[in-house]
Amino acid sequence: MSLAATLLADDALSEHDGGFELDVRLNWYRSLPLSSVATLELSVDGETVPRGEIAFVLNGSEHALDELAGRWEETWFVLDPATLRVRRPLVRRGEAVEIRIRLGSRIPYLLIAPGTPLEVVSERTRTLVAA
Amino acid sequence: MTLPRLGVTLYSFTPDFHAGRYTFEDLVVEAAQRGLGPGLEVIGFQSFRGFPHMSPEVETRFLRLVDEHGWELSCLDGNVDVAVRADRLLDEDELVAYMEAQLEAAARLGFPVLRVQNQATPAVMERLLPSAERLGVKLGMEIHAPETVRSPWVLALRELYARLDSPYLGFIPDFGASTLGISPSVFETFRAKGVSEELLQAIATRWDELGGRDFEAHEEIGNFIGLAHSMGAGDHAVNLAVFAVGIHGHQDAAAWAEILPDVVHVHGKFFDIGDDGREPVVPVEELIDVLVAGGYDGYISSEYEGWHWNTRADAFEMVAREQALCRRALEKHSGAVAR
Numbered sequence: 001m002s003l004a005a006t007l008l009a010d011d012a013l014s015e016h017d018g019g020f021e022l023d024v025r026l027n028w029y030r031s032l033p034l035s036s037v038a039t040l041e042l043s044v045d046g047e048t049v050p051r052g053e054i055a056f057v058l059n060g061s062e063h064a065l066d067e068l069a070g071r072w073e074e075t076w077f078v079l080d081p082a083t084l085r086v087r088r089p090l091v092r093r094g095e096a097v098e099i100r101i102r103l104g105s106r107i108p109y110l111l112i113a114p115g116t117p118l119e120v121v122s123e124r125t126r127t128l129v130a131a
Numbered sequence: 132m133t134l135p136r137l138g139v140t141l142y143s144f145t146p147d148f149h150a151g152r153y154t155f156e157d158l159v160v161e162a163a164q165r166g167l168g169p170g171l172e173v174i175g176f177q178s179f180r181g182f183p184h185m186s187p188e189v190e191t192r193f194l195r196l197v198d199e200h201g202w203e204l205s206c207l208d209g210n211v212d213v214a215v216r217a218d219r220l221l222d223e224d225e226l227v228a229y230m231e232a233q234l235e236a237a238a239r240l241g242f243p244v245l246r247v248q249n250q251a252t253p254a255v256m257e258r259l260l261p262s263a264e265r266l267g268v269k270l271g272m273e274i275h276a277p278e279t280v281r282s283p284w285v286l287a288l289r290e291l292y293a294r295l296d297s298p299y300l301g302f303i304p305d306f307g308a309s310t311l312g313i314s315p316s317v318f319e320t321f322r323a324k325g326v327s328e329e330l331l332q333a334i335a336t337r338w339d340e341l342g343g344r345d346f347e348a349h350e351e352i353g354n355f356i357g358l359a360h361s362m363g364a365g366d367h368a369v370n371l372a373v374f375a376v377g378i379h380g381h382q383d384a385a386a387w388a389e390i391l392p393d394v395v396h397v398h399g400k401f402f403d404i405g406d407d408g409r410e411p412v413v414p415v416e417e418l419i420d421v422l423v424a425g426g427y428d429g430y431i432s433s434e435y436e437g438w439h440w441n442t443r444a445d446a447f448e449m450v451a452r453e454q455a456l457c458r459r460a461l462e463k464h465s466g467a468v469a470r
Contacts (some may be wrong), residue, residue, distance in 0.1 A: 007444070008148050029145045030176040030210070035217040069217035077180050078149070108212035109248050112349040117214040123366070 003027050004122035009081070009102055013128040014092060020044075020091035020130060021057075023081035027122035028105050031078045034058070034071035037121050039104025044090040047098050064125040091130045100125040133428040134461050137399070137454050138170020138205050138298070141178060143389060143435035144446050148177070155179075156196055163200035167450050169198065170205035172246075172396075173341040175233060182238035183209075205430040206271065206303070206396045207242035209233035211250040211325040226251070227258045234259065238266035244396045246271050248304055249284055260378060263299040265334045271303040271395045276380030277341075279308060280389050284396055300357035301395030304387050307402075307436070308380035310412045313338055314402040317374050321367060330362040333376050342381035352376045370439075372466040378402075384417045388405065391425030402437040403444070404452035415453070431457060 004027055014054040020036065022042065026032065040048045045074070056063045058076055091097055091124060104121040112118045139162055153161060155178045162168070175182040179189060188431045196202060209230065213220050223227060230251065237245040245268050251259070253410075256270060263270050272288060274280065280289075285302075288387070292300045318331050338360065341351065355372035364371055401413045419431070435449045 003146070003149055017256070025149075029142065029149065029178075030174055031182070032176075035213050036213065038217075057314065072216045075181070078177055079151070106214065108214040109210045109250055111250065112352065115214075115220055121369075130321070 003029065004124055006124055007103060007124040008108045008126045008128065011131060012081070012130070013097070014021060014131040015091050015093040016085070016092070016112040017087075019085065022084045022099065022101070024084060024088070024101060024103060025081050026076055026078055026104050027120060028107065029078065031075050031110065033104055033128060034063070035072045035105045036076070036077055036108060037065075037103070038106045039102060040065055040084075041100075041102040041119060042084060043100045047090060049086055049088060049090070053086055053088055056084040057085055074105060078098045080106070083101050093130050096127050096129045098127050132423075132465060133464055134205075134424055135427055135429060136170055136455055137168070138172060138203070138430045139167040139433045139450050139454075140172035140174070140176055140206075140208070140398070142172075142208070143433060143438075143450050144324065144410070145177070146219060146438045146442070147446060156192065159196045159202070160200060161312040161447065161452075163202060165447050166268060167447070167454065169201060170429075170432055171202040171204045172206040172208065172432045174208040174210075175236060177211055183232040185236065185455060188351070191421065194240065197438050204240065204242045205235075206244040206246055207237040207240065208246040209237070209248075211248040213250040223254060223258070225254075226255055228444070229254070230259055231262050233270050234262050234266055234270075236269045241272075242268065243302075244269045244271045244301070245272050246396070248273055249278065250430070253287050257287065257291060257295065260295060260297055260299060264297065269299045269301050269395045271301050271379065272302045273305060273398065273399075274308055274390075275305040276308045276348070276378050277351065279380065279382035280386050285389075289390065289393075294420070301393045302390050303398060304390075305400050306413050306418055307378050307398075307400035307416060309382045309384045309389045310379045311389070311414060312376050312412050313379050313413050313428055314336060314440055316403050316411075316437060324367060326364055326367055326368055326371070327362065328358060330364055333358060335369060338375055338379065341376070344440045348376065374439060378439075379412065384414050384421050388419070388425050391422070391427055394422075394429065395426055396429055397422065397427070397455065399431045399433045399453065400436055400451050401434070401449075403441065404449055404456065406457055408452060410453065411457065415456050416460040418458060423461070423464045433457070448454045
């Protein structure tokens with residue numbers, strides 16, 4: 001639960017092709033299926049990035065956020081950052097922006113009601129300089 | 132008399148691993164060099180990329196380190212991920228297959244026990260038993276706070292175990308199920324985060340009340356979250372509730388005696404060891420007395436979990452202190468130094 005501190009590393013943000021990429025760490029102690037990613041919200045300097053504009057890149061594949069629910073046979077290894085790829089020009093190389101990320105992971109062995117797994121939500125706001 | 136042996140689960144060092152200060156292999160080496168063995172426990176989905184289908188290279192490197200550093204493999208922690216799919220729970224056939232892969236991983240590596248969790252129903256356990264017997268890996272059902280030896284699902288398993296009478300079906304008591312109260316360091320941490328004294332007191336009082344009655348874990352966590360929200364805990368509500376109800380249990384230490392013949396491994400859960408060498412809320416000596424009196428001679432795997440809220444403590448030092456406490460408790464029983 002103290003793992004929220006590691007959600008965003010110092011070098012998590014970079015500018016790319018008119019957009020940007022942000023590396024996000026898993027907020028749980030063990031690897032989880034991609035289908036565990038239940039909540040993912042991102043804003044840059046207070047501007048929310050629409051969900052449909054965020055691509056989730058992991059294990060060499062790019063997924064729309066809405067596809068993740070079906071990817072239960074693919075694993076997010078606990079030490080690997082996932083890269084969020086956004087095509088909107090909100091970030092410039094060398095400039096600082098305030099990044100807010102909210103990640104909710106469904107824990108597949110902890111049910112809080114019949115059929116309902118616990119969702120652990122972590123939020124982190126950091127000022128980052130894009131590489 | 133054979134005394135229990137000590138050891139450690141690498142889960143104790145989760146923040147060091149997660150932050151990249153130590154790789155999995157570094158932890159295996161560091162914990163050995165600090166003398167925290169001989170029993171080594173790891174969580175499959177934490178430590179091994181690709182678990183339960185690791186590459187042969189990963190397995191070989193791990194086993195070489197185990198050998199080089201004198202570890203004895205005590206327990207592989209599996210996870211019963213019944214909600215691995217987002218659309219529905221796994222059915223029984225799927226869950227059995229999901230767990231068989233983890234049993235096979237334990238067997239390949241040479242772990243004598245696979246930790247399983249309470250989403251594995253008696254029916255699932257019964258269906259896993261032939262594989263466990265064939266592979267020579269015991270199924271160890273963890274009994275973790277706030278569950279107890281008398282929880283309805285545990286009673287159902289005890290009935291199953293009595294009927295099937297196999298040494299490959301067992302339990303793993305977690306010392307966190309038998310605590311005297313919520314760790315003082317939880318309150319210190321949330322006080323420092325600005326949570327009101329009134330709320331902390333309300334949580335302590337409600338926790339005490341729970342000791343006197345039966346309750347459903349998830350419902351009570353929900354109630355604590357509600358209580359915390361109603362008193363302004365905001366984003367701290369879920370953590371406070373989980374720390375209070377989910378990892379600090381009320382079961383009497385002596386009650387473990389009821390299931391001791393079926394205990395295949397022990398989680399020596401603890402949260403803090405002060406400069407006086409004592410655990411403020413886990414009655415470690417009393418728990419060890421109960422284990423020894425019941426003839427338990429397996430591993431007590433030190434599991435430091437104070438890292439959830441204490442971000443400054445050195446987990447290696449904490450485990451070393453807790454094992455010193457365990458050794459003192461064991462020495463009392465034999466006059467000999469426990470290994």
